[in-house]
Amino acid sequence: MRKDIGMETLDYDVAIVGTGLAGLRTAIEVLRRDKGKLGLRVAVISKIYLMRSHSVSAEGGTSAVLYPEEGDSFELMAWDTIKGSDFLADQDAVWRFVHIATQEIRLIERWGVPWNRREDGRIEQRWFGGLSFPRATYAQDKTGFFEMRALYDTLLKYDNWDRFDENFVTSIVIENNEFKGFTAIDLKTGNFRYFRAKAGVIATGGAGQLYRITSMAASSTGDGYGLAYNAGLPLKDMEFVQFHPTGLVPRGILITEAARGEGAYLVNKDGERFMQKYAPSKMELAPRDIVSRAIMKEIMEGRGVYDEKSGLYHVWLDMRHLGKDRIEQRLPFIREIGLKYLGIDIVDQPLPIRPTVHYNMGGIHVDIDGKVLSSSGMPVKGLWAAGEAACVSIHGSNRLGSNGTNECLVYGYIVGNDVYNYIEKERPSLPSPSQNLLLAEEDRIFGKLLGKESGGEDVYQIKDELKDTMEKYVHVYRTGSEIEKAVTKIRELKERYKNIRLSDRSRIFNYNLEHALELGFMLDLAEVIAQGALLRTESRGAHARLDYPNRDDANWLKHTIALKGPDGPSFSYIPVKITMWKPVARVY
Amino acid sequence: MKVRIRRFDGQKEWWQDYEVDAKPSDTVLDVLNRIREKQDHTLAFRQSCQMGSCGSCGMVINGLPALACQTRIGELKTESIRLEPLYNYKVIKDLVVDLNDFVNKHRSVKPWMIRKNPEELEEAPTEFKVTPEQNLTFVQFDYCIMCGICLAACPTVAIDPLFLGPQALGQAYRYIADPRDEGFEERIDILDDSHGVWRCHFAGACSYVCPKGVDPAKAIQYLKKDILKYRLLHKKRASTKPAELVQKAPPPNAPKPPPFDFKVEGGV
Ligand SMILES: Cc1cc2nc3c(=O)[nH]c(=O)nc-3n(C[C@H](O)[C@H](O)[C@H](O)COP(=O)(O)OP(=O)(O)OC[C@H]3O[C@@H](n4cnc5c(N)ncnc54)[C@H](O)[C@@H]3O)c2cc1C
Ligand code: SF4
Ligand code: FES
Numbered sequence: 001m002r003k004d005i006g007m008e009t010l011d012y013d014v015a016i017v018g019t020g021l022a023g024l025r026t027a028i029e030v031l032r033r034d035k036g037k038l039g040l041r042v043a044v045i046s047k048i049y050l051m052r053s054h055s056v057s058a059e060g061g062t063s064a065v066l067y068p069e070e071g072d073s074f075e076l077m078a079w080d081t082i083k084g085s086d087f088l089a090d091q092d093a094v095w096r097f098v099h100i101a102t103q104e105i106r107l108i109e110r111w112g113v114p115w116n117r118r119e120d121g122r123i124e125q126r127w128f129g130g131l132s133f134p135r136a137t138y139a140q141d142k143t144g145f146f147e148m149r150a151l152y153d154t155l156l157k158y159d160n161w162d163r164f165d166e167n168f169v170t171s172i173v174i175e176n177n178e179f180k181g182f183t184a185i186d187l188k189t190g191n192f193r194y195f196r197a198k199a200g201v202i203a204t205g206g207a208g209q210l211y212r213i214t215s216m217a218a219s220s221t222g223d224g225y226g227l228a229y230n231a232g233l234p235l236k237d238m239e240f241v242q243f244h245p246t247g248l249v250p251r252g253i254l255i256t257e258a259a260r261g262e263g264a265y266l267v268n269k270d271g272e273r274f275m276q277k278y279a280p281s282k283m284e285l286a287p288r289d290i291v292s293r294a295i296m297k298e299i300m301e302g303r304g305v306y307d308e309k310s311g312l313y314h315v316w317l318d319m320r321h322l323g324k325d326r327i328e329q330r331l332p333f334i335r336e337i338g339l340k341y342l343g344i345d346i347v348d349q350p351l352p353i354r355p356t357v358h359y360n361m362g363g364i365h366v367d368i369d370g371k372v373l374s375s376s377g378m379p380v381k382g383l384w385a386a387g388e389a390a391c392v393s394i395h396g397s398n399r400l401g402s403n404g405t406n407e408c409l410v411y412g413y414i415v416g417n418d419v420y421n422y423i424e425k426e427r428p429s430l431p432s433p434s435q436n437l438l439l440a441e442e443d444r445i446f447g448k449l450l451g452k453e454s455g456g457e458d459v460y461q462i463k464d465e466l467k468d469t470m471e472k473y474v475h476v477y478r479t480g481s482e483i484e485k486a487v488t489k490i491r492e493l494k495e496r497y498k499n500i501r502l503s504d505r506s507r508i509f510n511y512n513l514e515h516a517l518e519l520g521f522m523l524d525l526a527e528v529i530a531q532g533a534l535l536r537t538e539s540r541g542a543h544a545r546l547d548y549p550n551r552d553d554a555n556w557l558k559h560t561i562a563l564k565g566p567d568g569p570s571f572s573y574i575p576v577k578i579t580m581w582k583p584v585a586r587v588y
Numbered sequence: 589m590k591v592r593i594r595r596f597d598g599q600k601e602w603w604q605d606y607e608v609d610a611k612p613s614d615t616v617l618d619v620l621n622r623i624r625e626k627q628d629h630t631l632a633f634r635q636s637c638q639m640g641s642c643g644s645c646g647m648v649i650n651g652l653p654a655l656a657c658q659t660r661i662g663e664l665k666t667e668s669i670r671l672e673p674l675y676n677y678k679v680i681k682d683l684v685v686d687l688n689d690f691v692n693k694h695r696s697v698k699p700w701m702i703r704k705n706p707e708e709l710e711e712a713p714t715e716f717k718v719t720p721e722q723n724l725t726f727v728q729f730d731y732c733i734m735c736g737i738c739l740a741a742c743p744t745v746a747i748d749p750l751f752l753g754p755q756a757l758g759q760a761y762r763y764i765a766d767p768r769d770e771g772f773e774e775r776i777d778i779l780d781d782s783h784g785v786w787r788c789h790f791a792g793a794c795s796y797v798c799p800k801g802v803d804p805a806k807a808i809q810y811l812k813k814d815i816l817k818y819r820l821l822h823k824k825r826a827s828t829k830p831a832e833l834v835q836k837a838p839p840p841n842a843p844k845p846p847p848f849d850f851k852v853e854g855g856v
Contacts, residue, residue, distance in 0.1 A: 032710070048634070049687065051734055052642040106712035112701050112766065114718075114727045121717030142731075145641050149730060157700040165691075188680060217636045253639050309613065337639065340658055342613075460625035504630040508598050509681040512629040 007192045007442060011430055012043040012162075014419055015182055015195045017169045018203035018224065019046040020055035021144065021405055022387025024151040025412020026201050026419070031158040033420040040423065042161040043195055045184065047168040047219060047514070051152040054205050054217040058144020059333065060258035061128055061136030061402040062409070064101035072133040074098045079581060081403060084130040084287045085396025086541035086551060087583035088237070088559070088576055093368050093392045095579065097410050104409040105137050112150040114139050116330070126330075127261040128402040130287035130588070134261075136402040141256050141333040144405055167193065168514050169223065171441050172200065172231045172383070173433050177374055179382035180431035183441045187514065190507025192442050198428045199419045202227065202372070202385040203412075206360040209518075210526055212471040214357040215247055215254035224389035226521025228364045229528070234375055235562045236391040237362035238525065239532035240542045242399055243476050245291035246317050247356020250310035253341060255317060255334055255353055257401040260284040262330055265318040266295070267350065268303040274315075282588035289398040289542045290588060292355040296476045299354070307352055316350040323347075355476055361399055361542060363391035365561060370415040375563055377574075382428065384419060386411040393559065396576075397541025450513055455499040459516045462493050462500070466519075466526055469493075474530050479546045483534040490526045491568070497523055528562045528569045535571055536560065553583050589661070590668035591619060593631070596679045604628075612662025616669065617645055620656060620683075633683040640799060643735035647683045648672040653740040655799045674740040690736050693752050697760035697778055702771025716768045729762035729807055731800040738794035738804055750783040754794035757785060758804030761811050776815060785811045 014030055016023050027044050034040045046053060065072045077098040082089050109115055109123065116124040116138055128136035139146040155161070166187040173180040173194075181196040204224025208216025229235055245266075246255040260266070266284050268274045278294040279286035286294075295315055298304055304313035319327060319334075324347045327335055331346070338344040338351055364385040366372050370392070371379035387408040394407055422428075473486035497519065504512035538552035539545050558573040589610045595602050606623050617635055624631045634644040638657045645656040650670050661669070677685035703709055738754040739745045745753050760779055763769045779785050788808045795805040 048636050048642075048644060049691075049734075052636050052644050054637065054642075056641045056733070057637050057639060103712060106715050107710075109715045110701065110709045110712050110768070112730075112763070112768075114723050114730055115715075117718055117720045117723055119720065121719045121722075123715050140727075142641070145733075146730060149732075153700045156695045157698070165687075217642065218638060219636045251638070309611075340640070340660070341615075460629070464625075502629070506597065506630065509632040509684050511624070511632055 007194055007438060009194045009196055010043065012195060012197045013038075013040040013423060014199045014201065015043040015045060015197035016201040016203060017045045017182060018053070018205060018387070018389065019044055019050040020053035020203060020205050020387055021147055021151060021408035022389070022412050023053070023201065023203035024050070024148070024155055025409050026203060026386055026416045027161060028151060028155050028158070029413050029416020030420050031160055033417060034160070036160070038424060040160060040420070043164060043197065044155070044161055045164040045167050045169060045182070045195065047166065047187070047223070049165045050163055051148060053148065054220050055405070055408065056145045056148045057215070057217060057254065058147070058405050059141045059254060059256035060261065061126060061138040061143050062105065062147070062405040063128065063131065063135045063400070063402040064105040064137055064406060065098065065135060066102060066105065066123060066125060066137065072135055076132055077135060080131050081394065081400060082396070082581050083586060084398055084400040085394075086289070086398055086586060087553070087557065087581075088393065088396030088540060090368075090393050090577040091579040091581060092577050093394050096368065097394050097407065100410040100413060101406040104406065104413060108147060108150050108409065111154045113146050116140065126258065127285060128400070129257050129260065129285045129291065130282070130400045131402075136258070136261060138258065141258055141331050147405060147409075168517070169227065170445060170517060172202070172227050173437060174231050174380060174383070175433055175437070177378065177380055178431065179380055180433040183438060185445065185513070187509055190510060192446065194438055196430055198423060198430060199382045200384070201415055201419065202364060202383070202389050203387045204389045206388040207522070207525055208357045210467065210470050210522055210529070211357040212467040213247060213250075213252035213354075215244055215252050216357065221518040221522055222360070222525045223518060223521050224364065224385070225525050228372070228385070229524055229562075229564050232375065232564060233372060233380065234365040235362060235528055236365040237393060237397070237560050238360070238528045238562060239536055239560060240361035240397045241357060241474075241529060242288060242359035242361060242542050243292040243355035244358035245288055245295055245355055246353040248337065248341060249307055249312050249314045249352040249354055251341070252356035253337060254356065254358070255337070255351060256331075257288070259317060259319055259331055259334055262319075262326065263322055265321075266291070267316040267318050268298045269305045269315075270303060272303075274298050274303070279588040286588040287398055287400060288358075289544070292476050293544055295355055300477075305352065312354060314352040314354040317353045318350040319346045320348060320350065359399055359404060360388060361391070361393070361395045361397060362560075363389050366390045366392055368392065369418045370411050371418065382422070384415045386415045397543060445513070445517070449516060450502060450505065450510070452501055455501040457496045457499040457501065459500055459502070459512065459519055462497055463515070463519050463522070466490070466493055466522060470526055470529075474533055477544050477546050478533055480534060483530055486530045487527070487534065490523060490530060494523050494527070524564070531569055532560045532562060532571065557583065589619075591623065592668060592670045593682070594672040595631075595682050596673070598681060610661045612660065614661050615657050616649055616659045616661065616671070617656040619661065619669070620671075632681040641733060643733035646674050646735040646737045646740070648674060648740065653737040653797050655735060655737070658799055674736060676740050676742070676745045677736070687736060690739065690753075690755065691734075693756040694734065694759055697752065697756045698771060698775050699756075699759040699763060701763065701766070701769055702774055704770050718767055722767045725767070726762055726765035729758055729765065729802055732759060732762070732802045733800055735799065737797050737799060741793040741797040743791050743793065744787055744789065748783060748787055751787045752779075752784050754788070754804035754808065757788070757811060758802055758807040761807035764811070764814065772814070772818070776818060779811055780815045780819070785815065
C-alpha cells in the first residue's frame, strides 16, 4: 500500500545536512564570503533542532598553535597529530589543518566564545593527551557547547538562509557522478521533501550509537556514512573506532580528557597508577588508544573493580588531589555530571570509569578540500563532506583529544570557501534528476517501509542485538574469531531487518520510522567496520588485534576503502600520503 | 513503577499509563526510552545528548518543568511519575512541542556579537583581551542550552504571547554584558518595550527551573537597570512606542499556567 502524499521541491544554491560545528561553520563561511554578492541561498538541514547537534557535548578543548614564542610550533602540532594517528594520517592534510586552526580559534573568539583566559586577558591553553605543548584551547569543560553557541548565534545574524530543523535526510541524489540534491522527511508533518541544490555538504557527524556504551548522542547514528554508502560512494578507514578511556560507568557519559590534563590519576583496584607500565613518560596523558588499551588490559588481567549495580568492571579516575578551587574553575561540568548521575562529588571521591565509544576516525572519502570522491577516485561534482562525517584523513587510526572540534572548524572554513569558489566560477544551474529516482525513494520509505503490513521483526530488538554484538566482539581489543562472530550476527540482523514492521503508522513525528531508517544505515556500517577490522591483520591506533599485536607498515600502511556491493562491502586500499615524517616506533 | 503520560496525536488528547521497571539511578529519559522501545513505539519525545547539554528533553515532570535526562527517578521520591509536554507551548505530538516561536524570539534580540566596526569580527590576527574577571560578568548567561524550560514556568509568558520571555532577554543580556560587544544601542528599542523587559514582574520562576543556572530573572533586572540608566543619560523616553494591548486570552492550545508553588521534593 502506498500512502500518496506528494513531494515538495525546495530550491537552493547550497544545501548543508548537519549543523554541528562543521555544518554551522560551513554555512557561515558561504554566507560570509558571499555578503550578498551572488545572493546565494543556503538550506541548513538537521534531524534535530540546529543548535542541539551532538557537538554541544564536546568538553575539553580545541587544539591550535597560539604561542609560538613560548615554544609551540606548527611542526610540533603536526608531528603530535601524525604520531598520534599511528602514521595513518595524510601528512599534506595535517600540515594545512594545523595552520588554519590558529585563525579559527581567534575568529570564533570574536564571535563570542568565552575562552578561559590568562591573567593578562589572552587566551589560556592546557594539556591534553599526546600533546608536546599545552595547546588545548578551552572554555571551561564545555568547549564544544560554547563553540556551538557562538556559531549558531553568528549564523542567526545572516539572512540568506532557511532553517530546516527536524528534517531527516534519507538519500543523496547523484546521477552521472553529479550531485543533484537530498531527499528528506519533514518530521513535523511527515511530508517527503526534495532539496534541489547546486552544491551539497554532508556534515552529519559520527556513529557512536552502534555500541551499547558510548559518549555520543542518541542522534549520532552515522546517517551520513550510510547515505554516502548507499549512493555508491566509498567509505574510508571505518574500522578505526575511537574508544575514549574515561566513560562514566555505567552509561558511558564522557569524563573529559581535560580531567587528566589537569592532573587526574588513573588507578586500578590495588590503588596503583597503572599507566606507569604502559606509558612511563606521558602517564595518564598518553593518546587515547594507548590509555584505553591499558585500562582494558588491567580489567582483563583482574585488576579492575567490579560494579555490582551494572555488572561492569572499571578502574578509578581520581581528582581529589586537584582541590576544590581548581575543580570549580576548570572542571565544573564534570563535577556536575558526577553529582547528577552517581551522586559522587569528585572533590572527595574518585569516579568509576571505563572506555566508551567516542569518535569515528573513518568516514566519507574526501580529498584535501573536502570534496567527496567517487569510487573512481574523481570528485563527485557539487558534493562535499566535513567534520566527523568526512575522512580526509587527519586522524589516521587514532585522533588526538582536542583535534575533533578544530577539524570541524577548519574544514567548515575550507569547504565553505570551496563551495563558494565552485559556484562563483562554474555558475552551475539547478540540477534536474530523473523523477523515477525520487519516486523510488519516496516509495522505499512511505510504501515499502511505512506502508508495510507484513513482517514481525522489531526495530528496537534488532538495534539492541546490534549494539550488544559490537560491544562484545568489535571492542578495544579484537581477535579474528570474535570479529567473525560479529560479521555472522550482523548478516543475520540484516536479513531480519528486511522483515521489520513499524507499529507507528502516523505521519507526524513518526520516530519509529526515523529509527528504522537509521537502523538501516547502522547495519550496513557495522558490517563495514567489522569486515574492515577482520581484514586488517595488524594493530594500529584504535584497531588493536590480540592475534596480530604489532603494527605492520610493510603490509598495512594504507587506507581502507569500502564500497557497497550486492552482498555486502567490497574492500580496496590506497596509499597514505607521507611528506615529511617517516613512521617510527610510537613510544610515550 | 507507574508512568502517566499526557498524550496528543494531533487530534485528541488523553492520559496513558505505563508500568515500567525503573531503578532509582535511572533517569526519566531512560524510562521513556524503555517505554518506547519495549512497549509503545508510537510515543513521541525528543532527545539527543543524554547529558544535559543539548536542550532537547525539556518536559513537565511531576508538575515541574525539567530535563528528562538529568532527572533521576530516585530524586523524585514519588511512587509514580506524571509527564506532560512543556507548558505555554503548542503541543505537536505527545511530549513534543512547537519551538518555532521560541527560536524566533531568541533571534529577534540580535543575539550575536556586535561591533561598531563590523570588520573587527571578520579578521582575527589576535584576540580581544578579556580578563578572567571580565569573563565572569557574562559567562553564566552563556550557559543557556535553549531548552525552553524557563518559558514553561513563566506566568507572564502564559498571559502575554508577545512577551519576549526569559530566554531571549537573558541572551540579549549575555551579549550586552560581554566586554567585547558594542550592540547595546542596537538592541535597546527591542528590549525597552511593553512586551520586553518591562513585562517581567520578577516572579523568578525562570531562574528557579533553569537546569543550567543561567538565572534569566537576574539578567532581566540588570537589563532594566542598564536601560533606565541609558535613558536618563540620553534624556529619551523609556519607550517610544505606545504600549500595545495585552492579549488576554492564552494562545490556542496553551494549557493552564503552571502552578506556582512548585514544591516537589528533591527539586531540580
Ligand atoms: C562527549 C564528547 C566530547 C568531545 N569532546 C571533544 C573535545 O573536547 N575536543 C575535540 O576536539 N573534540 C571532542 N569531541 C569530538 C567532537 O565533538 C566531534 O567530533 C564533533 O563535534 C563532530 O561535529 P560534526 O559537526 O561533525 O557533527 P555533529 O555535531 O555530530 O552533528 C551532526 C549533525 O548532523 C545531523 N544529522 C545527522 N544525520 C542526519 C540526517 N539523516 N538528516 C539530517 N540531519 C542529520 C544532526 O542532526 C546534527 O546536526 C567530543 C565528542 C564527544 C562525543
Ligand atoms: S535560560 Fe535556562 S531554562 Fe531558559 S532556555 Fe536557557 S537553559 Fe533553558
Ligand atoms: S537529551 Fe540533551 S539535554 Fe536531555
